[in-house]
Amino acid sequence: MTMRALLIGAQSYDLTGVAEDVTVMERLLADRGFTDLRVCREAAETGYHGMNEALTRLAEETETGDAVVVYYSGHGALLPLPPALREHHPGRPAHLQYLVPSDHEAGTATDFRGYLAEELTAVLRRLTRTTPNVTCILDCCHSGGMVRAPGRRRIKSVRCHVPVAAGVERSAGLATAPRLPDPDVVRLVACQRMGVAYEDERQGLFTAALAQTLEDFRSRPVPWSVLIARIRDRVQLSEALQRPDAGGPSGRLPFSLEAPSQPERLQLRSHGGELRVTGGALFGLRAMDRVRLVFPADGTRPGSEAEAQVTAVDAADVLLDPPPGEPASPLPPGSYALPVRVHTRLSVRIEVDGPLADALRTRLASSPRLTEEDGPSEVPALVRIREGKLEVADRAGLPYRRPEETPGLAETPSTVRKIVDLLETIARGERLRGLADPGPDDFPSENLRARMEVETKPGSHDFREFRDGDRLRAGDCFRVIVDGRTRTPLYAWLLGVGLSGRTSLVTHDQPSGIPIEPADGRDGEFGWRSAPVDIWWPEDVPAEGRRPESVLLLVGDRELDLSPLGGAARHRRSEPAALSALLDGVCEGVRDSRLSITAEALRYRVFSWHTTVEPPSS
Structure with missing residues (x-):
């Protein structure tokens, strides 16, 4: 048996950490017994033809019983097809999904330089015909579904302006390629299909978390299904809105066919x-x-x-x-x-002294959703005194609320309660931002689509589609549109995590969900458009620096009161069991394995849009 790995680092556009990603993975795999390490770093190796040749050669030279890893770091793309191409290729997916080679911009109308998801799926299926021990690791945006079925961060996605018609033609020509995930491929992805992945100046957040987690568990037989939870926690501690995931036979031990029967024992x-x-x-x-x-x-x-x-x-x-x-x-x-x-916890650093620090630590210790971080790593919340005033600051050093006078001994208990309440609010907002989309499996809708649109000028009533990375200003206006096909009644909820960190149910007038109406005269089709929603800057938030804001659309298959997701009190005695796991996860930060998934559970999809908001002009 030979342990083989192909590592591809396509450092295109503005990425800077890809080379380090590949170096880290090369060192990690060599340390774990991989002897056939094929590394593609140079432009000729990471262009479309170089990638295709390297993957084809790997499939040709792999032998029965080998262990194989395919790793990619770079940009990923998910491009909506122009209407004319959708009409020309009826029944095709609404998006073209692909890895972005280093020569992507050299593509022409007849030579599309993108490595399609269908091509990757086909080569991995070819590998698993030889050996079932195949692991695919993708550190790029839109990596979920690619194998079908501390400085300024860069998104590992790119807005592409190359012609895509040739790519659609090539995708259509691969119609015989498998469209469902290969059951033998362990798939480790940096984010969901509609999600984004990030890197800092050094390397990708996902690759860094993967390497550190594998090192932590080096001497323990722990499968991917357990490791991915720790990887996800590490990435989310960085405050990146990114959700890594594992698919396929993720109950296996890393780079092995062995699967322990009780992985969390x-x-x-x-x-x-x-x-x-x-x-x-x-x-x-x-x-x-x-x-x-x-x-x-x-x-x-x-x-x-x-x-x-x-x-x-x-x-x-x-x-x-x-x-x-x-x-x-x-x-x-x-x-x-x-x-x-097990609770999800927000990491907090305390940079105050004396009785105030003691009281804060005592209060934090009583909250299962907060934890003190005293190491060198960055944290999403910092309690400090600056210029004689007490404040809770974010990772960028911006205060979440207007600073207050440092409390005296008598005022300390009430001040500590206020600070911890704010930290709980921030933690809740981060959990809602990270609410995962369960995906289309078992959801009663065909081709469910959603988009957010932003008003081009205040009061113009003219809207453009929001794109990842767009920045907005206080006073801007947005709306959300959803459509698709179904024969089951569906309901919509619009939620927000404001720049203050507070959560809200935007559609609070109908907390049990807004019925999505059938489209006139079109059998099985439906659509809904929200009313315009203004982005406002709360008075208790200092008007300085860009602040994160998130909009989430949840579409479900029944009427249920989801107001607790927006911050309303929970009434557990009357709460349906169908909601327990969802509300526990967002409201309480709890992952509870004792809650069984029943046939009555809410089936839902989540669409999210994340932006930063500029403060109002002074």
């Missing part, structure tokens, strides 16, 4: 009177998370199970509050723990 041990989960912190466990403890029968006692809460972190281990009546030391051989309730 963690070693449980008793030491010095303490109950510990070995390496639990690496799996994201922190104080107030919960685990299920499993104690096998040992000949003198029957097997048993119990739940326990994490009380503290000690290096990579976590300490538990022992449940009453469960086995004391020594534990039965084979005892283990399974994470069942």
Whole structure:
């Protein structure tokens, strides 16, 4: 058996971190036993024909039993087809999806220089006919579905103005290529199909998180399905609106065909009177998370199970509050723990001293959605005193709210409550920004499409389509449009995460969803357009610097009150089970494996648009 890898780094347009991405992956794979490492860095190797030749040669030379990795770092593109091409190719997808080679701009009307998703799918299918041990890693925008079925960050997507007709023709000529994901390819992608990926001056955020996570778990047999959660956490801690994912047989161990039956089983041990989960912190466990403890029968006692809460972190281990009546030391051989309730936490740095710092740390320790970060890494929230005033600042150093006078001893408790409430608001907004689209599988609509449009001039009532990377100003106006085909009633909710970090249900007048009406005279077609929505700058936010703002459209298959997603109070007693997992994830920051997915669960799609807003003119 030979362990082979093809690493392609297409450093096109304004990217600067691609070379480092490839270097990091080359070093990582060599350290894991890959001996046939093929690296494409130079322009001739990363142009369309060079990429195609390298992938074809890899497929030709791979042998039965080999382990194969295909890695790409660069731009990804997802271009809507012009109306004329859509009419000429009825039934084709509405977008052309492809990797962007380094000679992309050299394309002509008859020579399209984009490596199509269909081409990548076909070459990977060719590889898996030889060996099932194939892993494809894509660090680019729009990477989800590509294999079908701390400085200024750059988006790894590009607005392309090259002719695409030849690309559509080539895609149509590959109609016999498989359109569903190959079940044998492990697919690791930097973001979703409609999403974006980022790099900083050094390298891609996804590749950096992937390399660090693999190093953390180097000595532990942990499958991709577990690793991707830690990779996702690392990327989202950077405040990038990017959601990495894993597809295919992601229950396998990295670069292997082995798949452990219980991938999240963690070693449980008793030491010095303490109950510990070995390496639990690496799996994201922190104080107030919960685990299920499993104690096998040992000949003198029957097997048993119990739940326990994490009380503290000690290096990579976590300490538990022992449940009453469960086995004391020594534990039965084979005892283990399974994470069942894990929180998503916003990292906060405290740069104040004295009683205020002590009170803040005590309050943070009581919140399962916030955690103090005291290392050198950047954080999305920083509590500090600047020019004698107390403020909570974002990663760019801009205060979320207008600074206040440093509190005296008597005012400290109320000030701490206000700060922690603000941090909880910011954390909630970040969770809503990162709400993932479950994808089209099992959703009752054909060709569901959505777009956001922005008014070209205030009061003009003339709208243009919003594109990734567009910047807006306070006072601008937008609307959202959705259409598609279905025979099932659908409902729409429009949500926002404002530049203040607050969440809101924009369509608050119909919290249970706005019915999407059938289109006149067109069987099965439907459409909805929101009323125009103004972007405003809250008075309690300093009018300085660009601030992030997000718009989300959620389309579901039934009427349900989603106002808690926008910040309204939850009424758990009357809350339908169909919503529990969704509301827990956004409102409480909880991933709870005890919640079963039922046939009655809400089926939904999420579309999101992220921008930055310029402050109003003084």
